[in-house]
Amino acid sequence: MTSPHDFLQPKNWKPAIGYSNGVAASGRMVFTGGMVGWNAEQLFETDDFAEQTAQALRNIVAVLAEANARPEHIVRLTWYVTDKAAYLANLKELGRAYKDIIGRHYPAMALLQVVALVEDRALVEIEATAVIPQD
Numbered sequence: 644m645t646s647p648h649d650f651l652q653p654k655n656w657k658p659a660i661g662y663s664n665g666v667a668a669s670g671r672m673v674f675t676g677g678m679v680g681w682n683a684e685q686l687f688e689t690d691d692f693a694e695q696t697a698q699a700l701r702n703i704v705a706v707l708a709e710a711n712a713r714p715e716h717i718v719r720l721t722w723y724v725t726d727k728a729a730y731l732a733n734l735k736e737l738g739r740a741y742k743d744i745i746g747r748h749y750p751a752m753a754l755l756q757v758v759a760l761v762e763d764r765a766l767v768e769i770e771a772t773a774v775i776p777q778d
Contacts, residue, residue: 666751677768678768679762692732714748721754
C-alpha cells in the first residue's frame with residue numbers, strides 16, 4: 644500500500660535509509676505516549692534489546708488501532724535507547740521486526756541515547772505520531 648503522506652527528500656541530498664528526512668501530512672492527528680517493551684499486563688517478558696523493541700512497536704500499533712490508525716499513518720517515531728551500542732549491534736534484528744510489524748513504511752525518525760528510562764527493565768521507549776488522512 645502506498646503512504647497517504649508526502650515524504651520529503653531534498654533532491655541534492657543522499658537518500659535516507661530506514662527513515663525519512665521529513666513527512667508532510669494532513670488529517671486527524673494521533674499521538675502515542677512512550678511505548679516500552681512490556682506486554683498488555685505491563686510485564687517485561689525479555690531483557691533482549693531487539694525483542695523489547697519489537698514489543699514496543701506492537702504496542703504502538705495496538706494504541707493506533709484504537710483510533711482506527713494503521714502503521715502506514717505514522718509520520719514520526721522518536722526512539723529513546725539506554726545503549727546506542729546495543730541498538731547498533733541489533734540492526735538486522737530490528738530491521739526484520741520493524742518490517743514485520745510496521746511494514747516498509749519509513750516515517751521521519753529520531754533516536755536518542757538516554758541515561759535511563761522510568762521503567763528500570765526498559766531498554767527502549769518509542770513515541771509515535773500518526774496522521775489519518777481525511778476521506
